[in-house]
Amino acid sequence: MNQKPFQDYYPETFSYCYGCGRLNEHGLQIKSYWDGEETVCTFQPKPYHMAIPGYVYGGLIASLIDCHSTGTAAAAAYWAAGRPPGSDPPFRFLTGSLHVDYLRPTPIDAVLEVRARVKEIRGRKVVVTSTLSANGEICARGEVLAVQMPEHLSPDM
Amino acid sequence: MNQKPFQDYYPETFSYCYGCGRLNEHGLQIKSYWDGEETVCTFQPKPYHMAIPGYVYGGLIASLIDCHSTGTAAAAAYWAAGRPPGSDPPFRFLTGSLHVDYLRPTPIDAVLEVRARVKEIRGRKVVVTSTLSANGEICARGEVLAVQMPEHLSPDM
Numbered sequence: 001m002n003q004k005p006f007q008d009y010y011p012e013t014f015s016y017c018y019g020c021g022r023l024n025e026h027g028l029q030i031k032s033y034w035d036g037e038e039t040v041c042t043f044q045p046k047p048y049h050m051a052i053p054g055y056v057y058g059g060l061i062a063s064l065i066d067c068h069s070t071g072t073a074a075a076a077a078y079w080a081a082g083r084p085p086g087s088d089p090p091f092r093f094l095t096g097s098l099h100v101d102y103l104r105p106t107p108i109d110a111v112l113e114v115r116a117r118v119k120e121i122r123g124r125k126v127v128v129t130s131t132l133s134a135n136g137e138i139c140a141r142g143e144v145l146a147v148q149m150p151e152h153l154s155p156d157m
Numbered sequence: 158m159n160q161k162p163f164q165d166y167y168p169e170t171f172s173y174c175y176g177c178g179r180l181n182e183h184g185l186q187i188k189s190y191w192d193g194e195e196t197v198c199t200f201q202p203k204p205y206h207m208a209i210p211g212y213v214y215g216g217l218i219a220s221l222i223d224c225h226s227t228g229t230a231a232a233a234a235y236w237a238a239g240r241p242p243g244s245d246p247p248f249r250f251l252t253g254s255l256h257v258d259y260l261r262p263t264p265i266d267a268v269l270e271v272r273a274r275v276k277e278i279r280g281r282k283v284v285v286t287s288t289l290s291a292n293g294e295i296c297a298r299g300e301v302l303a304v305q306m307p308e309h310l311s312p313d314m
Contacts, residue, residue, distance in 0.1 A: 013209065013210065014209055016207055016209070016210065017207065017208050017209070017214050018205060018206050018207060018208070018214040018216065018217065019208075019214055019215075019216045021207075024205055024207070025205075026203075026205040027205065046183075048175060048181055048182075048183040048184065049175050050173055050174065050175060050178075050181070051174050051175070051176075051251070052170065052171055052173070052174070052249075052306075052310060053170065053173065055310075057174050057175040057176055057220075057224075058176075058220075058223045058224075058251075058252040058255060059175065059176045059216060059217075059219055059220025059221075059223050059224065060175065060216075060220075062216055062219035062220065062223065062255060062257075063214075063215075063216025063217075063219065063220070064216075066215045066216050066219065067214075067215075067216065092209075094208070094215075094259070094262070095215040095257075095259050096258070096259055097256070097257065097258045097259065098215060098219060098255070098256070098257045098259070099254070099255070099256045099257075100219075100252075100254065100255045100256075101253070101254045102251070102252050102253055102254065102255070105251070105310065149209075153209060153212075153262065
């Protein structure tokens with residue numbers, strides 16, 4: 001893909017998130033892209049991301065769904081505003097609520113793929129639904145209510 | 158507290174979870190205890206567990222709620238069966254679903270406290286509700302449907 005990932009448009013202050021910050025050297029540094037009307041992010045778990053031998057722990061799955069969904073919300077907000085991604089003022093979303101249904105154990109030796117869609121945009125809130133798949137099989141479903149970050153949390157804005 | 162934490166009763170095979178396994182050297186190694194009818198777990202985030210400067214990323218909160226809740230389910234299952242914790246066959250639960258409401262940003266320089274209660278036990282399923290607090294203020298609420306691990310995932314059982 002020759003797109004720039006959503007997270008690489010975040011201003012520096014917002015780029016230290018453990019899940020998705022490009023500047024967090026300890027973190028997961030996920031990268032999200034448009035794929036038609038969906039967004040997609042792939043991630044290869046480390047062996048220590050296990051729950052039980054052979055399978056991924058639920059917190060990683062929740063983290064991937066969470067950060068990919070708030071990134072999707074930001075990308076959708078630029079699109080809805082008719083603005084190029086990364087233009088000022090920057091859009092950055094926090095998680096209002098997160099729901100994950102774990103449908104089957106997620107193998108740890110696979111590349112995980114999170115695909116998301118915007119279900120609804122209501123003012124400063126965006127609802128994002130998603131699936132997490134491994135080897136072409138859906139292992140989890142997510143729904144995130146993303147809320148545009150309040151100005152008092154945004155020192156650079 | 159002079160109790161042994163729930164997670165230290167898990168058999169060795171089940172003790173490598175990134176969130177709660179005592180043998181996962183890269184993981185969070187959370188410890189959960191009874192406190193009356195509630196269960197409690199405290200955790201000090203690392204500086205790199207941030208979302209934005211000063212605040213914890215949502216995936217850590219989800220992970221703490223998830224693993225503390227499945228641990229609570231196991232402890233409650235021993236109690237409901239009238240068996241001492243750790244007695245054979247071991248109880249170990251997986252996450253069927255996870256819901257987290259993020260009520261306010263969670264400060265990263267505080268000790269986080271997760272408190273949980275068993276809402277319902279239905280056969281192999283346990284519903285656990287919880288709060289996550291920092292400095293005495295509730296920052297998130299969780300609900301986990303924990304499901305007893307199927308035998309085919311339990312090589313040692």
